[in-house]
Amino acid sequence: MSLINIRNFAIVTVLGFLLSACATGGKRSANDWYEGTDTVKFLASGVPDRVFFATNKSSLHTAAKGTLNKQAAYIKKSGLSVVVEGHADERGTREYNLALGERRANAVRDYLMSQGVGGGKVTVISYGKERPVNPESSRLAWSQNRRSVSVKVK
């Protein structure tokens, strides 16, 4: 456990360095997840509805965890339920992407639960590559499409 934490810390440190090195560049980080604000909506003021993933990955980086901390706090306070949608970019086979979207949505669900959100408050659905938010075929669009979106249940 501690080893993993140390490794994560090391990755974060390296990343921070890389990011500062290309701060004026595109919004995709060196690890190819999206870090901009285009396409992002809000569950409530200051609570972004989505987090972004690296290609073929479902791990949550620091910024994603920051967003999910806000979501967790909001869900607990409001008593609302959410559906977490898992999405993939168009650069993978359809069936694998369905599984990958499900894995991403569950990574988010697990994290929200680790922050004290009741399991009954969060359901998941995978859309694979079927519902991109940006229809362009570009690296930027793909990074925006590799995402989870938490949607309030009405």
Added chain:
Amino acid sequence: MKRLSLLLILTLFITKSFAVVTIDITRGNLEPLPTAISNFYIDNPERFSENIKKLNLDKNLPKVIKSNLTRSGLFYVLDNKSYIQKPKLSHLKPRFEDWKLIKAQIMISGKLKIDDKGRLRVEFRLWDVVSAKEIEGLALFATPSSWRRIAHIISDKIYQRLTGEEGYFDTRIIYVAESGPKTQRVKKLAIMDQDGANNKFLTLGNELVLTPRFSPNGKMVTYMSYFKNLPRVYLLNIETGIQEVVGDFPGMTFAPRFSPDGKKVIMSFARDGNSDIYTMDVKSRRVEQITSNPAIDTSPSYSPDGRFIVFNSDRSGLQQIYVMRNDGRGVKRISRGKGLYGTPVWSPRGDLIAFTKIHKGKFYIGVMRTNGTGERLLTQNFYQEAPSWSPNGRVLIFYRETAGGKKGQGASANLWAVDITGYNEVKIKTPTDASDPSWSGLLSK
């Protein structure tokens, strides 16, 4: 389909003499066989009603045969303006010198008749021009409205006579018809004849549908639907239109395919971020878990004898192809090249596995032997995946997408086919954009 085949009565007749002309389909065919297809002649025009006349069967039936044979890449059909002999004599007493003159190596002729029961009788003959012999002949009966199927059966007969292997023309394709913007794509199940005729939509597009696959007898389809926003595997009876969900799974089921005996559906079930492979017996509804691994296991496909399953897993870290016994034991990775591998499908001949490969930002359709050796990449593109085999294991149909611009403009999805030799890549025309094709078996089998 049952109904149709009852109307088709096949009577094999005439000769079976030794053919001098043959086609070797194991190699890429760079020199298609020069072929003449005469118009068919009408034996009793007085019995042809106005409605039947309107079908122009004397021209259209040979035209469908021409289109089939041309698309196979194995035949080059000579322009019929160059034909010297008239259809009737071509069929009854061909002058081979006339056909040799235009360099035809084979000639196809036919006769149409409406019989006492109002059925259409089609007789065709295949002539070896070089050895001046008839090498195949067949008479078929059907309701006039199913004339296209007769043309397909004749095409199969010609293909079989000259290649020594079963054809694939009397078949259908089920696929997903696509429309609307990429961000809100509307998807419907659609079915059509192998040549694109008789296109029919099976769902309305109210919910997302994906990955339809035929049962071995072509009567059922298994596919995935987001009906009521619950992504699940469904069964659809094409004749009755009755749909039902497969199994009672508390989460997403996807990537379905029938077992070769049609008794089971094999698919993935995703729970808590993990996808494993399950089967469900269609009759008893009994569910069995086949893989149990924390990685993603998906895209399962049985070997034609049902003893093995090829599937896609990222247990090594990234998508690769694995083979296991049908009980889930003896898992072996077979994809060894550089890059990612997905969508494995076992050939109906049992000898090859078709797949999608992703390497350095390009997508390939390829084949490898079942132990992973002999990998051959058949086609490369910006995006393509999901190969499905022709019933004779000689052709793959798949879908290809083009890149989208700023607002997705220019993005398209279409069906394509390629021979396993890597030759004869052809676009399959569909009325709308199309993806996820599945090829049926021979309908008259």
